[in-house]
Amino acid sequence: MPDVGLTISVPLPPEGAFDVFVQQMDIWWPRRGVFPYSFAPETTRPLHIRFEPQLGGRYYETFLDGSEYEIGRISDYQPPERLAYTWRDPSWRGETRIALAFSAAGEGARVNYQQDGFANAGVPELAAYYQIGCRQTLSAYAAQCQALYELGNLSDASPRA
Secondary structure, eight states, X not given: OOSXXXXXXXXXXXXXXXXXXXXXXXXXXXXXXXXXXXXXXXXXXXXXXXXXXXXXXXXXXXXXXXXXXXXXXXXXXXXXXXXXXXXXXXXXXXXXXXXXXXXXXTTEEEEEEEEEOTTTTTOGGGHHHHHHHHHHHHHHHHXXXXXXXXXXXXXXXXXXX
């Protein structure tokens, strides 16, 4: 059983859901909230959070002052079915592993999120907090998918006189 496990449904097919997660993270990623969602030092502000979408690619954040923090590396990249990457806070002694699976569910997609390795990272007590924080983060992702779905349906509708 993973330390953190969540499953959500989004109205986009797996291809679109995967793309929104990987290519549009900088749009939907919440930078404020109950938990800090940025690794920005106190002396600067977050600018971008991105993936280099390939096996071995970086998962990283850039800051207004031009500095960067590499959060992790992509360890499994099989669009549109699977994405896995590491996640490490700079204060931890090791990293966690995040794995996402995207599967068809009706006309949309089911997204299964798992994160493991808090004990190996030296922070087993944080798993419960990440369960809450990931729920909030995935809600922002689902809202972006929903908005894109609704906008797509609006553009498909013919104007009414």
